[in-house]
Amino acid sequence: MKTILVVLDGLSNQVARFAMGYLHAECAQGKGHYYSLTCELPSLSRPLYECILTGVPPVESGIIHNGVDRLSKERSVFHYVQEAGLKSAAAAYHWVSELYNRTPFVPARDRHTLAPELPIPYGHFYYDDGYPDSHLFEDAESLRLRYDPDFLLIHSMNIDDCGHKFGLSSTQYRNRARMADGYLSHWLPGWLAAGYQVIVTADHGMNDDHSHGGNLPEETQVPLFVFGRAFSRHADATPRQTELCGTVCELLEVAHDKPWCQALLAEPRE
Template sequence: MQHKVILVILDGLSFQVAEHAMGHLLAYKEAGLAALYKLECALPSLSRPLYECIMTGTVPIISGIVHNDVVRLSSQQSIFHHAREAGLTTAAAAYHWMSELYNRAPFNPARDRHTVAENLPIQYGHFYYRDDYPDSHLFDDAEHLRVQHTPDFLLVHPMNIDDAGHKHGLDSPQYRNSARRADLCLAEYLQGWLDAGYQVLVSADHGMNNDRSHNGLLPEERLVPLFVLGDAFSLDPDAKPRQTELCGTISQLLGAPHNKPWCKELLK
C-alpha cells in the first residue's frame, strides 16, 4: 500500500534528552499511538555526512560525504530520487545543505532558497542558511509546502536544538528547552498531519556532548531517537531499526521501488 510520509529530522537531538523532554511525542507513545526507538548514528557523527546517511542509507565512509565542508551533489540515490522515479511529489523545509546534496550545489540563496522545480529531486523547497533560523518559522514553512503542494514525501528539518547545543552544551537548560520548544512546534501540526493520512517519523542526525560539539563515539553523540506515528507502523517494541534503514523504510512506505535495506519489523 502506498502512503504519504513526513520525515522530521530534529538536528542535534540526543536520545537522552528526547526520552524525557519531548512531552507531546511521548504522550502519543503513552497512549499507544507511537513508538520510540533508539538509533545509533553512523560515523563520523557530523551533520552533512549523516543527512546523506539518513536520506540514502549509505554510511559516510562509502558516500564520500565525510565532513561538513564536502559541498557537492550526492552520488547516491536518495528518498527524493526514489519518490520522483515512482512519479511522486517531493518537498522539503530544510537547512540548505539538503539542497546542495540533492538539488544544486553550491547553494545560491536567490535561486534556491524558495524552490519550485518539478524536474529536481526536491521539487518544492524552503531552504534556510542560518542555524538560528527559528524552528517555529521552519515548521510554518513545512506546513505551507504541505498545504500548497500536498507532497507524497515531505522533509522537515529544524536546526535550533543543534544550535543551542553548540552554544551551551548537552547538559544545559538552553539545549533541553530548545528540544521542548521543537516538541511544541510539533504539537501545532502533528495531529493534522496524521489526520491527513501521513505516516510520520521523527528522528535526529546526531546528538550533542558537553564540549558543545559532536563527532565521536560518546553515547550522547551517537544515540538518537526515532519516534514513529501512523497506522502503517507496527509499534513493535522489539523492532530494532537502524539509521541506515530509514531511506529504505520510507521508500517502502511510499511504495517507491528501491534497493536499500529497510526495517521490516517497523511496519505492519
C-alpha cells in the same frame, strides 16, 4: 502512504527520553512508538543527512565531513519518489539542497525552490542556524498545503545550534528540545488526521564540549518516534539509521534497492 520525515538536528537521545513530553504522550496512547538508534560515524550533520536520505554510511558515500560541498552520488528518497512519478518537498537546511538539487547554494535562486525537474522540486531552504524552528514548521506546512507532496522532509536546526552554544547539559539545549516538542504538538495531530505516516528522529546528538562528531553515547544515540497506522509499534524492533531511507520508500510504496527495517512496519501494510 504519504510520509513526513522530521529530523531534529542535534537531538541526543539522552534529552529526548525526558524532554519530548508530547511525543511520549502520543506513544502512551498507542498512536506511536519510541525507539532509539545509533547514528553512523562520524556523528556530523552533512554526512548523516546523506545517510538518512540515501541509506549509505559516510565512509561509503564519501560525505565524511561537513565541508564536502558536492552533489550526492547516491540514490536518495527524493530520486526514488521522482522516478515513481510522485512529489517531494523539503523545508530544510541548505546542505540538503546542495546534496540533491544544486551546489553551491545560491540563496536568491535556491532558497525558495519551485523546479519540477529537480529531485526536490518544492522547497524552502535556510542557511542561518538560528532560523526559528517556529518559522521552519510553518514553511513545511505551507509546502504541504500548496503542493500536496507524497514525501515531505522537515529539518530543524535550533536544538543543534543551542547545543553548540551551551552544551548538552545546559538549560538552553534542553528547553530548545521542549520547544520543538511543542511545535510538533501543534502540527502532528493534523498530519495524522490527514492520514500521514510520520517519523521523527535526529541526525546525531550532542556532548558537553558543545560539539559532536565522535562515538560518545550522547553523540551517537538518537531518538526515533514513529506515528501512523503503517507502523507495527513492536517493542523489539531494532532500526538502524541506514534503514531509514528504505523504510520511507516502503511506506511510500516506491521501488528502491535500500535496506529497510521490516520490523518497524505493520504487515500487511494498507
